[in-house]
Amino acid sequence: MTTIVKTARVAATPAALDLIARLRGEHGAVLFHQSGGCCDGSAPMCYPQGEFLVGDGDVLLGEIGGAPFYIGAAQFDYWKHTQLVIDVVPGQGGMFSLDNGTGLRFLTRSRLFSDAELAHLASATPAADSPA
Template sequence: MSAPDTPQRVTATQAARDFIARLRADHGDILFHQSGGCCDGSAPMCYPKGDFLIGDNDVLLGEIGGALFYIGAAQFDYWKHTQLIIDVVPGQGGMFSLDNGTGRRFLTRSRLFSDEELAALGA
């Protein structure tokens, strides 16, 4: 997906990767789409692969726990200077997200890329 020295645009905590493994065991292949707001705030939404149609304006950021992770192009433009760090915390997941009803939900944390990381991403 990227060169070894290129920083990842999306990564996940061990807790999130463990939860992803559980969801994949229960639902098969899954994917993520970073929500842009509205009903479920800015939560990363998790869907069975094939249940969410990826559009021409969606950007593939990478993969976490074997699941592809997408974001809308307009939101990517806003967040392109940050690395998304997907975590899992107690709570209710998004209405249509696979984490709903599990007592846990995915949460997006972020950090700004350094100038060096941004240069590597631009190459």
């Protein structure tokens, strides 16, 4: 019997999906970028689509709640062995992120992929694992 492994590089908790739906209702289409920046730490930042320019060095990890999720290539290389799980906790969102002012903030949790998941990812479409 063959086990089929399907692995997402990024996932979201039900609480995060609820906040994404709320933000999409207020702002329309949104996107995420995993910040590695100095100002907001390493928070996942949520922006209206069209107001954040995705760079040549950004990697599309996948989609959460109908929103594309990007990460810088250097961070992707560092975190490529982990699944990013986007959650929300009480607090203040990043200064430029749409979660600011909601009383909640997005938070990135992570877990290491299993050997089977890594093998599946290695056999996946190369474009999904390389910088945009």
